[in-house]
Amino acid sequence: MCVTNTPSNDLTKMKTLRYLPLVIAFVFTSVTNIFSQVVTSVPSEYTDPTTEVKILVNLDLLDQTQETVLNLIADADAGLDLYIWTWKPFEFPAGHPKANGEGAQAWKNSNELLKMTQEAEHLYSYTMVPTEFYEVDAATVYSEDIHFLVKPKDGGGYGDPDRKSGDLLFVVDPPNVARPAVYGFPSNPLQNDVFRIVYDNYKEEKTTMQNLGTQECYVFLEVTLTDSTIIRPSSIFQVGNNPDLQMKQIGTGIFELIMIPELFFNLQQGQKIDKLKAVVIRQLFISGADRVDNDFIIDMACWND
Amino acid sequence: MKQLFSILILAIALSFNGCKPDLKEIGPSYGAGEGIYGSWELSSVNQVDLKQPIPESRNISAFFNADASRKMQIKFEQANNAYSILQPGALPRTFGTSGTWKFDTLPFPTKLYFFTSNNDTVMTPIKNMVRENDAFFGFNVVRSDSCGSAYVRYEYTFKRLN
Numbered sequence: 217m218c219v220t221n222t223p224s225n226d227l228t229k230m231k232t233l234r235y236l237p238l239v240i241a242f243v244f245t246s247v248t249n250i251f252s253q254v255v256t257s258v259p260s261e262y263t264d265p266t267t268e269v270k271i272l273v274n275l276d277l278l279d280q281t282q283e284t285v286l287n288l289i290a291d292a293d294a295g296l297d298l299y300i301w302t303w304k305p306f307e308f309p310a311g312h313p314k315a316n317g318e319g320a321q322a323w324k325n326s327n328e329l330l331k332m333t334q335e336a337e338h339l340y341s342y343t344m345v346p347t348e349f350y351e352v353d354a355a356t357v358y359s360e361d362i363h364f365l366v367k368p369k370d371g372g373g374y375g376d377p378d379r380k381s382g383d384l385l386f387v388v389d390p391p392n393v394a395r396p397a398v399y400g401f402p403s404n405p406l407q408n409d410v411f412r413i414v415y416d417n418y419k420e421e422k423t424t425m426q427n428l429g430t431q432e433c434y435v436f437l438e439v440t441l442t443d444s445t446i447i448r449p450s451s452i453f454q455v456g457n458n459p460d461l462q463m464k465q466i467g468t469g470i471f472e473l474i475m476i477p478e479l480f481f482n483l484q485q486g487q488k489i490d491k492l493k494a495v496v497i498r499q500l501f502i503s504g505a506d507r508v509d510n511d512f513i514i515d516m517a518c519w520n521d
Numbered sequence: 522m523k524q525l526f527s528i529l530i531l532a533i534a535l536s537f538n539g540c541k542p543d544l545k546e547i548g549p550s551y552g553a554g555e556g557i558y559g560s561w562e563l564s565s566v567n568q569v570d571l572k573q574p575i576p577e578s579r580n581i582s583a584f585f586n587a588d589a590s591r592k593m594q595i596k597f598e599q600a601n602n603a604y605s606i607l608q609p610g611a612l613p614r615t616f617g618t619s620g621t622w623k624f625d626t627l628p629f630p631t632k633l634y635f636f637t638s639n640n641d642t643v644m645t646p647i648k649n650m651v652r653e654n655d656a657f658f659g660f661n662v663v664r665s666d667s668c669g670s671a672y673v674r675y676e677y678t679f680k681r682l683n
Binding site for chain 2: 263264390391392393401402403404405406408409410412474476479
């Protein structure tokens with residue numbers, strides 16, 4: 217089929233081309249939003265709201281199609297101080313020392329306590345311990361996160377153009393505390409600590425190791441000392457005959473072996489453990505099907521000065 | 522008649538007011554921490570893993586109750602504020618074999634210091650301010666790794682022996 221250019225087609229093309237910059241801008245904005253964040257923090261992996269965090273805001277990454285944002289950046293460029301204005305996880309009421317603003321027109325008179333620190337051009341920070349700053353517990357910070365915006369002391373309004381960022385969010389999530397099927401408690405013991413190796417058979421994904429009987433769970437142990445000596449109470453095929461290596465059931469599907477490593481391995485004065493390896497197995501160990509897939513290894517080298 | 526009845530009621534009320542008991546001496550106040558003197562044996566232990574993102578606690582008393590020789594025994598003496606380890610048990614040998622002890626800020630102490638004969642100083646937050654009639658007393662010990670980072674806390678409770 218032959219298509220010829222007609223005036224009507226040209227008009228359509230021109231209309232389409234007119235939106236091209238907008239389309240490019242939209243795609244560009246979407247891509248930059250994916251690969252960069254307006255709000256970041258130090259430390260970057262922040263999971264404990266009872267500790268200090270520096271929340272950073274990069275003005276360059278704000279939505280600069282908004283007039284309020286352009287006003288904010290203009291104020292920053294003019295050397296005006298910037299402030300946070302925050303309402304979650306808790307907003308202090310008017311008159312409180314930590315209220316967002318002071319006086320009858322709070323929006324036009326930010327609280328000096330909330331002044332941000334300029335880290336670099338268009339990069340501002342505010343440092344806080346969230347539970348102390350908001351006077352809430354950690355669970356509240358986890359559930360509500362930190363909501364705020366950035367503004368100059370006078371945020372406009374009352375007939376003047378607003379000067380502010382959009383609403384910003386700093387997400388605070390609890391750490392991942394999921395344990396593997398085999399773990400130690402405490403997680404980093406010294407060799408003279410009380411130490412337990414725990415096996416949660418309910419978490420076992422290897423079908424040949426599932427549903428262990430009460431008396432069936434044993435553990436192969438091996439320690440490597442700092443002088444490279446290796447101590448094994450029993451070879452892996454003899455573990456099932458050594459009652460000291462039986463893991464006792466302490467709950468449904470949960471087994472443990474509790475020890476003080478230096479006593480358990482009968483260490484002599486001056487001997488130090490470098491690594492401890494544990495492999496949970498069935499009492500009757502015949503092949504790889506009768507053991508968990510992953511070795512549990514604790515590196516004690518830096519714990520035994 | 523009514524007037525006589527009212528006077529009678531008033532007289533009874535006034536007589537009850539006169540029955541207010543006299544305040545008596547309740548004896549001398551307890552000296553802070555004076556109940557610490559004597560011998561104590563480990564009764565229960567909690568272990569707190571401080572390296573977890575959210576510190577986690579386990580009761581490990583059963584390990585010590587399984588064998589009496591695993592239980593630490595300690596004696597606090599009044600003379601010279603001396604202490605001695607009667608039986609080290611299976612706990613980390615934090616306190617050496619003997620030394621001296623001292624409470625922090627009297628009269629409201631919150632910590633107990635051990636000055637071991639090895640010249641170590643061990644600071645232990647106390648769980649309760651022990652009185653002479655208290656059968657149990659406890660303190661916590663935080664252990665640090667070779668880099669100085671706290672990794673575990675033992676929460677000890679002792680039972681009075683004598």
